[in-house]
Amino acid sequence: MAEIDLAELDACVEEQLRRWTVPGAVVGIWRDGETTLRAYGVANLDVGWPTRGDMRFRIASISKVFTATLAMTLVDDGLLDLDTPVVKYLPELELADAEAREQITMRMLLSHMSGLYGDYKADFGLGDDAMMRSLSIFATLPQQTRPGEIWAYCNSGFQLAGTVIARILDTTFDEAMEARVFEPAGLTTTCFAAHDTFGWPCAMGHVQTGPDSDEHVVTGQYYPRNRRPAGGIISTATDLLRFARMHMNGGEIDGRRVLSTAAAQEMQTAQARGGGWDNSWGVGWNLQPVDGVTTVGHNGSISGFESSLHLVPEQQTAFIVLTNSGRGSAAYPGIDNWLLEHVCGLHSAPPQTMTLPEAERAKLAGHYARPGYDISVGVAGDGLRIDYSAPHPLSGETVPYPAQELAPVSVTEFLVLNGPNANGRVEFVPGESGSPRFVRMGSRLAGRVE
Numbered sequence: 001m002a003e004i005d006l007a008e009l010d011a012c013v014e015e016q017l018r019r020w021t022v023p024g025a026v027v028g029i030w031r032d033g034e035t036t037l038r039a040y041g042v043a044n045l046d047v048g049w050p051t052r053g054d055m056r057f058r059i060a061s062i063s064k065v066f067t068a069t070l071a072m073t074l075v076d077d078g079l080l081d082l083d084t085p086v087v088k089y090l091p092e093l094e095l096a097d098a099e100a101r102e103q104i105t106m107r108m109l110l111s112h113m114s115g116l117y118g119d120y121k122a123d124f125g126l127g128d129d130a131m132m133r134s135l136s137i138f139a140t141l142p143q144q145t146r147p148g149e150i151w152a153y154c155n156s157g158f159q160l161a162g163t164v165i166a167r168i169l170d171t172t173f174d175e176a177m178e179a180r181v182f183e184p185a186g187l188t189t190t191c192f193a194a195h196d197t198f199g200w201p202c203a204m205g206h207v208q209t210g211p212d213s214d215e216h217v218v219t220g221q222y223y224p225r226n227r228r229p230a231g232g233i234i235s236t237a238t239d240l241l242r243f244a245r246m247h248m249n250g251g252e253i254d255g256r257r258v259l260s261t262a263a264a265q266e267m268q269t270a271q272a273r274g275g276g277w278d279n280s281w282g283v284g285w286n287l288q289p290v291d292g293v294t295t296v297g298h299n300g301s302i303s304g305f306e307s308s309l310h311l312v313p314e315q316q317t318a319f320i321v322l323t324n325s326g327r328g329s330a331a332y333p334g335i336d337n338w339l340l341e342h343v344c345g346l347h348s349a350p351p352q353t354m355t356l357p358e359a360e361r362a363k364l365a366g367h368y369a370r371p372g373y374d375i376s377v378g379v380a381g382d383g384l385r386i387d388y389s390a391p392h393p394l395s396g397e398t399v400p401y402p403a404q405e406l407a408p409v410s411v412t413e414f415l416v417l418n419g420p421n422a423n424g425r426v427e428f429v430p431g432e433s434g435s436p437r438f439v440r441m442g443s444r445l446a447g448r449v450e
Helices: 006-020 060-076 106-110 130-140 155-169 173-185 225-231 237-248 261-267 328-344 358-362
Strands: 024-031 034-044 206-208 216-218 286-290 293-302 305-312 317-323 366-370 373-380 383-391 398-408 413-416 425-430 436-441 444-449
Touching (some): 006 034, 024 237, 034 237, 060 293, 060 305, 173 225, 237 317, 317 328, 373 436
Antiparallel strands (some): 024 034, 305 317, 366 444, 425 436
């Protein structure tokens, strides 16, 4: 393979950071047995510390792949069956839907197919009993769809999966992760608790002061313990690339086995069609074809941090983009595409749009909602327009966000044309009558309100 043009990479990253006013980023690449680290911008706007390649970042939902990895170590040991209803392991679990309670399995939780509403924000503190006490909230969560019916991104499913693991092992989730994943994989700069980062260089998270603002401010770093299985890990680019190498190497790293080869392969085997372009979900991993090659990865988004991890197992190549901005997800697609093309020789492009009669588009127009989100869809030009309100990350107050313009890709799928979510997908999920039942936006389902 050709040498990576680091000057060209730097120009690409710096342009994306400038465009979206992202304070800082670290890019890590594993290729040909070598790790390359590049650091950009500042780690903390308040004090101006420069970003370093060895800095720790909150990796947000990339943590879900760690939780799935931990679950598969239990499968390897015969302690967990992915297809046994989780109520067998947690008989005290109560759900709003009694039928779903008897049906939801660990496989469904780890592939976002449980049908549970996914984004509850309850905080049960930092005690060892936080996750077990959080079980009380699950009886209040809406059952949006039947288990196994429709894919929808689900944080609460991973929180429940972590509680199952803790119960089976009769320990805390954190201790189980450290003993079964962090330590055997040799992840020496990865942890959960902020106090474990003392003495290490750490990036601070930043959020926009308003929905369409270029100004960022430092945000709080607290994260509830009961939600750690869904997004609580703090790590470095070096450790994340090591984790990726372990998965590309069939569950083994430097002679240390974390997973069986069968378990590693199962995680990279499609379980459900996803909510992106032609993608599917394995056990924890997002599987995305690019130029005929399957890439394996996961993104992460939490208040003040957004990140992207890609593996190309066919090429034994991986790369990580870590940002300290709540708008980092607008910056990293351009960086990811540069890396796919210049490091892996793969070309990623958005799907082709099409013409859809106004009458067909009008069938999709209307009002949709999910907790905290109010979404209005209308016909506009040759496509659709979405106006929506959502909680602001600083105040928590529901505020209007800039409208999204959509172009049709199929009768039910639309391409976002503008703003930080450009090239993303919005999909309308039909009900039994054929009229829309949900709009899937940001990988979440919002129900149609008649």
